[in-house]
Amino acid sequence: MSRAPDLQSFIRDVPDFPRPGILFRDVTPLLGDAGALKAAVGALADPFRHVGVEKVMGIESRGFVFGAPVALALETGFALVRKAGKLPGRTRRVTYDLEYGTDTVEMHEDSLRAGERVLVVDDLIATGGTAAAAVQLARDCGAHVVGCAFLIELTALAGRRRLDVDPIHVLLRY
Numbered sequence: 001m002s003r004a005p006d007l008q009s010f011i012r013d014v015p016d017f018p019r020p021g022i023l024f025r026d027v028t029p030l031l032g033d034a035g036a037l038k039a040a041v042g043a044l045a046d047p048f049r050h051v052g053v054e055k056v057m058g059i060e061s062r063g064f065v066f067g068a069p070v071a072l073a074l075e076t077g078f079a080l081v082r083k084a085g086k087l088p089g090r091t092r093r094v095t096y097d098l099e100y101g102t103d104t105v106e107m108h109e110d111s112l113r114a115g116e117r118v119l120v121v122d123d124l125i126a127t128g129g130t131a132a133a134a135v136q137l138a139r140d141c142g143a144h145v146v147g148c149a150f151l152i153e154l155t156a157l158a159g160r161r162r163l164d165v166d167p168i169h170v171l172l173r174y
């Protein structure tokens with residue numbers, strides 16, 4: 001049997017990107033490796049295989065890259081959470097605070113049904129603001145958030161405290 005890949009070895013640390021003082025966790029080496037990508041997608045989906053997920057929500061843009069194959073693994077549809085102004089149809093929006101200023105995410109209002117069981121996926125949780133906004137969008141549609149899944153958690157920023165969601169599933173912690 002082949003050994004599971006060490007996913008952390010496929011994350012590249014890039015200091016001072018996109019701004020001085022930020023240590024960027026770059027997932028592109030993982031995306032470029034067939035075995036690591038397959039293992040990551042499978043491990044993100046695993047805890048949610050038998051809990052009746054009906055739709056996966058992915059957050060722009062790396063949340064699309066991981067979320068769509070997780071949706072395939074769970075045999076669900078996929079809903080896009082995008083930055084403001086990108087979606088053509090009628091949308092719901094949530095604005096949330098950043099360190100400096102605010103940001104807004106949107107979703108088509110017909111992406112989720114009331115009562116639908118959804119899983120929120122992104123590549124990384126830092127402060128948790130983006131994921132909390134996605135959870136709010138789902139709840140504004142009347143959907144039921146059955147969990148969140150992230151490849152990476154930056155634990156010092158305590159982002160999970162902003163998510164009243166259980167479980168919050170994470171593959172790698174820094």
Ligand code: AMP
Binds near residue numbers: 026126128
């Ligand atoms: P937050 O809203 O603070 O949890 O930020 C999460 C979003 O910002 C995710 O979509 C990440 O892709 C991105 N992000 C935040 N911090 C980093 C980091 N250090 N390295 C890579 N991506 C990051």
